[in-house]
Every structure is written in structure tokens, then in C-alpha cells.
Amino acid sequence: MASSSSSDSSAPQSPQLRKDSVTNRWVIFSPARAKRPSDFKSKSPINPNQQHQQQCPFCIGHEHECAPEIFRVPPDNPDWKLRVIQNLYPALSRDIPAAEEGNNSDSGRVVVNGFGFHDVVIETPVHSVQLSDLSPREIGEVLVAHTRRIKQLMSYDSIKYVQVFKNHGASAGASMSHSHSQIMALPVVPPAVATRLGSMKEYFDQTGKCSVCESNSKDLLIDVSAHFISIVPFAATFPFEMWIIPLDHSSHFHELDSEKAVELGGLLKLVLRKMSMQLNNPPFNFMVQTSPLGDNASQLPYSHWFMQIVPQLSVVAGFEMGTGCYINPVFPEDAAKVLREVKVS
Amino acid sequence: MASSSSSDSSAPQSPQLRKDSVTNRWVIFSPARAKRPSDFKSKSPINPNQQHQQQCPFCIGHEHECAPEIFRVPPDNPDWKLRVIQNLYPALSRDIPAAEEGNNSDSGRVVVNGFGFHDVVIETPVHSVQLSDLSPREIGEVLVAHTRRIKQLMSYDSIKYVQVFKNHGASAGASMSHSHSQIMALPVVPPAVATRLGSMKEYFDQTGKCSVCESNSKDLLIDVSAHFISIVPFAATFPFEMWIIPLDHSSHFHELDSEKAVELGGLLKLVLRKMSMQLNNPPFNFMVQTSPLGDNASQLPYSHWFMQIVPQLSVVAGFEMGTGCYINPVFPEDAAKVLREVKVS
Ligand SMILES: Nc1ncnc2c1ncn2[C@@H]1O[C@H](COP(=O)(O)OP(=O)(O)O[C@H]2O[C@H](CO)[C@@H](O)[C@H](O)[C@H]2O)[C@@H](O)[C@H]1O
Ligand SMILES: Nc1ncnc2c1ncn2[C@@H]1O[C@H](COP(=O)(O)OP(=O)(O)O[C@H]2O[C@H](CO)[C@@H](O)[C@H](O)[C@H]2O)[C@@H](O)[C@H]1O
Numbered sequence A, B: 001m002a003s004s005s006s007s008d009s010s011a012p013q014s015p016q017l018r019k020d021s022v023t024n025r026w027v028i029f030s031p032a033r034a035k036r037p038s039d040f041k042s043k044s045p046i047n048p049n050q051q052h053q054q055q056c057p058f059c060i061g062h063e064h065e066c067a068p069e070i071f072r073v074p075p076d077n078p079d080w081k082l083r084v085i086q087n088l089y090p091a092l093s094r095d096i097p098a099a100e101e102g103n104n105s106d107s108g109r110v111v112v113n114g115f116g117f118h119d120v121v122i123e124t125p126v127h128s129v130q131l132s133d134l135s136p137r138e139i140g141e142v143l144v145a146h147t148r149r150i151k152q153l154m155s156y157d158s159i160k161y162v163q164v165f166k167n168h169g170a171s172a173g174a175s176m177s178h179s180h181s182q183i184m185a186l187p188v189v190p191p192a193v194a195t196r197l198g199s200m201k202e203y204f205d206q207t208g209k210c211s212v213c214e215s216n217s218k219d220l221l222i223d224v225s226a227h228f229i230s231i232v233p234f235a236a237t238f239p240f241e242m243w244i245i246p247l248d249h250s251s252h253f254h255e256l257d258s259e260k261a262v263e264l265g266g267l268l269k270l271v272l273r274k275m276s277m278q279l280n281n282p283p284f285n286f287m288v289q290t291s292p293l294g295d296n297a298s299q300l301p302y303s304h305w306f307m308q309i310v311p312q313l314s315v316v317a318g319f320e321m322g323t324g325c326y327i328n329p330v331f332p333e334d335a336a337k338v339l340r341e342v343k344v345s
Helices: A031-035 A136-153 A191-207 A258-279 A318-323 A332-341 B031-035 B136-153 B191-207 B258-279 B318-323 B332-341
Strands: A016-019 A026-029 A069-073 A082-086 A110-113 A117-122 A161-168 A180-186 A221-224 A228-231 A242-246 A284-289 A306-311 A326-328 B016-019 B026-029 B069-073 B082-086 B110-113 B117-122 B161-168 B180-186 B221-224 B228-231 B242-246 B284-289 B306-311 B326-328
Touching: A069 A136, A082 A136, A117 A136, A136 A161, A136 A180, A136 A258, A161 B318, A180 B318, A191 B318, A221 A258, A221 A332, A228 A258, A242 A258, A258 A306, A258 A332, A284 B318, A306 B318, A318 A326, A318 B161, A318 B180, A318 B191, A318 B284, A318 B306, B069 B136, B082 B136, B117 B136, B136 B161, B136 B180, B136 B258, B221 B258, B221 B332, B228 B258, B242 B258, B258 B306, B258 B332, B318 B326
Parallel strands: A026 A326, B026 B326
Antiparallel strands: A016 A026, A016 B110, A069 A082, A082 A117, A110 B016, A117 A180, A161 A180, A161 A284, A221 A228, A228 A242, A242 A306, A284 A306, B016 B026, B069 B082, B082 B117, B117 B180, B161 B180, B161 B284, B221 B228, B228 B242, B242 B306, B284 B306
């Protein structure tokens, strides 16, 4: 039996399954789960454990401890504001032959060379400064650095997709505490991206509309600016997951111009500060969800980029690993209401 | 350029992408990643933080603190060896109307009622005993309890898939330290299962063979018993991920008979002990990967159940969340060799 999608905040809520029309993912919303006890001691709050500036290779003055630089802003200036560098421990190698199509041998073993690019964006010269401490203009410059690097990587025919992401805090996976993000250029279209595109296409074929444009709804809205909105997605995979979506339909993140980047920087700063105030400065990840590179004009009508921000509040365990299905104890309407109403000083 | 799939342990290895023919997942193998430093303090080793037996509802004598019992072994015996009980904080509810097909409204919002079952298997009456401490026969009894409960749940037409899983240790998601596993009966076929079935079908259509039967290869083998093997899968998603596979082609875990369950219990015990010795007693998850319920005779030739065991060694972060693609610093051949050769006392 299909139940109403709106939540009644007075009555205890029954669990509900929702399928996201963008990610094509089933999520179980189960408020009862939030109440379960734990007999493991609660985790200590984020311990920054930050190195002194003297020991951190990402700090200004330590450029020689890093892998080679790709560019800096401003250019040729020892007093830089941000740097894009090679990752010293790259997951993919720029020094081996480009991958061709996966080789499906007799044994069914599909293998391709790990050609690709793995870069780090040092977002500030100063160790103690976090992304949300930067001004909208400075955050905009970080986003423009991402788009500029993507445009360089597009010149490689064998690069099919570029993933921009950020890990903040040790339990969100960060190994370095100095504020940074990463850019990985891949020789394959990754599975979650292929699934998302397929789902957006199906929605478009059925309704004639873009599923991301349609995810703008009053009950899920957090904030709005001239060209962007922030929302909690209807079938959020994680509690308090947030998306920032450009209002004008646009398939590729790298099409962002520098003026809109400043506006996006402002909305991202607002979302990060709200999250930090409401959820006690949690570790988090953000991911840019964009479209594959190359000749894909046919994807333009149904494919729409957005930025996904996920506070690290719950552990992915056996159920999620086994099924690819997630359990979220917080209904998106409730999360959106909280985030909409929190006042940022 | 497709490279050879075998690893040369003398030369430094280039990264490689592999696609698993069972899970249909791309994994990046990148030994260089293992060397990267972290400026966050290393995590303290597992702190069991176990409650005293007096406070744990799963301990013998505390049955009244638990949600209702479904069955125990031996039956009607206060001196029980294991109990299957309802989860007191279930993700799905057995008390609401069964879900019909997802309702795709105008808005594209697909919602179904959260009907389903969520049970806990208390694997031992004694708080300090872990699954790997039990005898092969006792582990077999736990596995038979899983299959027996699945057979009960199969009587509900609206239940499409049953996920059996175990979380061991806080950073593998466990909230309770007393040894237990969980059984969730779902009103939908979850996405990872649908993807796995699609991938196994494609392999079968192309080769006429079962992809799981074919994953048995010398370089990936850990151990073998009369009816089961343990391997590291060719495109393991996680470092030191292990699969236990029945040698006779079989689509459903619940077809396991009690004699083979004891044999499987022995191989599972061996794998857990090897993992514990080699990797310093890590937190871990195990998941039973089986086939959907209901009328699916057409799946039988290509669908083959197995058990997946994953030590919790790395953090899933922005790249994995964004792409669904994983980075594994350990080549499967190398992990298999280590696990094959470790001597269990
Ligand atoms: N001197 C130097 N010069 C240049 N680069 C340097 C450097 N010292 C360190 N680096 C690189 O800086 C990066 C810092 O990245 P993060 O802190 O975001 O997480 P990391 O990539 O380690 O792993 C997290 O993110 C990945 C991807 O999501 C997950 O696979 C993983 O489990 C999780 O911990 C590392 O990739 C490291 O290789
Ligand atoms: N008195 C009682 N009677 C009956 N049942 C009781 C009980 N007290 C507690 N329980 C239940 O016992 C279960 C113990 O399960 P686990 O320790 O394996 O992890 P949990 O399900 O909490 O969450 C982990 O696994 C899930 C699923 O993978 C993830 O969503 C989550 O993030 C992760 O922490 C809980 O589900 C709890 O509800």
C-alpha cells in the first residue's frame, strides 16, 4: 500500500521506503532506529589532532614537501591563496598507457590499466582555516579551481568522468587535516554515475521533465539564492544529507562561471555553517555529482549536476554493504525543517 | 591497454582497474595508496567496552529485557544455546499493511510502506564468547537458525528478499557487543542484489557458465573443504575481503542442510581465525549473498549464493560515496596468498 509521502510530526511515524528518482536508490526511513541504545562507549567528539603548521606539507612555506604543483592562485605568487597539486600517493597513475576498453578474457576477468589523474586542491595556505571559514568569494575561487582543472583533464580522450570530492575529519576518511579537496579523473564512467544517468533518463522519458529540476519542493527546501537552492533530497540516503542544485538546468559542473561560483560559495558556506551549528561540527564529505565527459549531447536534457553534502553521523554496516539499501532514521522533511529554521549568527 | 591480471610481487605494481563479474563493480587496485601518511592520530585498537553481563539484554537470564522471541535452540529450554528474537528497534515493521508496488506519483516520488521483518539472532548465551570461539557444530547451528527463519519468512508473498548479516565491533557498526547477527526481510529486491543478478545473468548468457562457480581459481584460493571453498574475489571491493562459496551450484542459502552447515561452520571459523591472526582482530561484517524469494526458477542456472566477510580496515569516503567505485590497496592474489599461508594454531 502506497502511503502519503508527507510526514505527520505529531504521530509516531511508521517506517517507509522511498526510491530516489535521481540516484535510483531505495532508502528505508525508520525513526524508531534513532532510539536504539549502544553498549559501546560513545565516540569522543572530533579530535582535530592537527599537526603543527611546521609539520604539514600543505601549509604555506612547505611546498617542497608536496608532489608537483599543477597551478596556484594567484599565479606565480609565493603568497598563494590556493594550490592544485598532484597527489603524492595517487590511486591512479598518469604515467602508464591510457586504458582501452576493459578486456573480457575467457575467464571473465575484466581488467584495465589504472591510467588516470589524482590531484589535491589545497584550499587555504593556513592550517587552522576550514572551508566554511573562507568568504563566499574565496570558496568560489576553490570551486573555480575545480572547474579549471576539469577543463584541463577533458583534453584526454580516455578520461570519461571527473569526480570532485572533499573529506573533512578523520571519521569522514580524511588522512590530512589541512583543508583540502580532491579531483580524480577516471578512465571509466563509474557505476553510481551510470545508475544516476539511467535513472534521470528514465524519469525524463516518462515525464518529459528533469528529475533534479523537479526535486525543488517547499517541504524539502533549506535555502535559496538567485541561481541555486539547497534542499534535503526526498529519499536522502544519509541523515541530514543536503544537495545544492543550480536552478537553471545545466548538465556539467565545469560550466559554472566565476560569478555564479561566488554565489554557490555563499550557499555552500551557509549550509556548512548550519550543519555545524545543528549537528555539533560533524565530520563530513562533499561530492560534486556531474555528467560524464565526451560526446554526450544527448544527455543534456535529462542530466543536471548538483553538489551533495553528507555529515558523517551513522556507520555503514552489514545491511547496507549487503543490499546497497540504506536505513535513515530522519525523514527528509524533518531534516529540511530543522535546517531551514536554524539561525546562523 | 588491457594488462595481465596476475601480479608480479617483485616489481612495484601499477594501479589496475578490475570489474567483478558477480557484483558488476569497478574496483581500483592501488598499492601506492597503502603508504600514505595520516596526521590524525592512529585509532586505538578495538576497545571492546563490553557491558557487564548484568546489563546486557542478550545475556542468558535477561530474556525479559528483549523483544519477543521467535524460537530458541534447543526449544523450550531455559538453558538455551541460541535465540532468534524480534529487533526491539526494527527498521521495518511487521505490524503495518504489506507493501504493494511502489507508487510512482506525478511528482515522481516513489514510496512504499515499510512492511517487513527485522530479527536478531543471539548466537551464544555468554557475553564473552565470540562467533569464532564456537565449535564448527555450534556455528553450524547459528547458520541453520538463519535458514530456518528464512523459510518461515518465505510464507509472506510480499517478502522479496531476506538479508542475513553480522556486525562485529563498534567501527563495523555494531551497537551491541554480545555476539549476534541480524535477519532483515524486505518488501523489495534491493539494488545491489538486482545488480548482482543482472551481472551473473549477463555472464551466463555470454559464457554459458555461472560466474560464481568460475571464481574458483588457484591464485585466489584460501582454503577448501569437501563442499566449500574460501577465496579472495578477483575484484575484491575491500582489502582482505573473503568469500565462502558452496562448490555445488546452489542459488539459495536457505537450501543449506544441517550437515553441510557444520562443514560451512568449520570453514567460517577458520577464515575468521586467520583474519583475526593476520589482521590483529579487526572489526568485521559478514553478509549472506543469496537470491530473491518467490517464483524465480529461471534464475537457478546463473545464480549462486555465497557468504562475504569484510574486515573493517579502511574508511569509505567522498570518492566511494560519489562514484560507487572503491579503492583497494591490496591485490587479491596477495591477500589470498597471505591468508592461505597463515598457520592457525
Ligand atoms: N606531501 C603530499 N603531497 C601531495 N599529496 C599528499 C601529500 N601527503 C598526503 N597527500 C595526499 O593527500 C590526500 C589527503 O586526502 P584525504 O585526507 O581527503 O583522504 P585520503 O585520500 O587519504 O583517503 C580517504 O579518501 C579516499 C577516497 O575517498 C578513501 O579511499 C580512503 O579510505 C579515505 O581515508 C591523500 O590522498 C594523500 O595521498
Ligand atoms: N533489548 C533488545 N531486544 C531486541 N533487540 C535489541 C535490544 N536492544 C538492542 N536491540 C537491537 O540489537 C541490534 C544490534 O545490532 P548491531 O549491533 O549489529 O547494529 P545496529 O543494528 O544497531 O546498527 C548497525 O547496523 C545497521 C544495519 O547495517 C546500520 O544501519 C547501522 O548504522 C549500524 O550501526 C540493534 O539493531 C538493536 O536495535
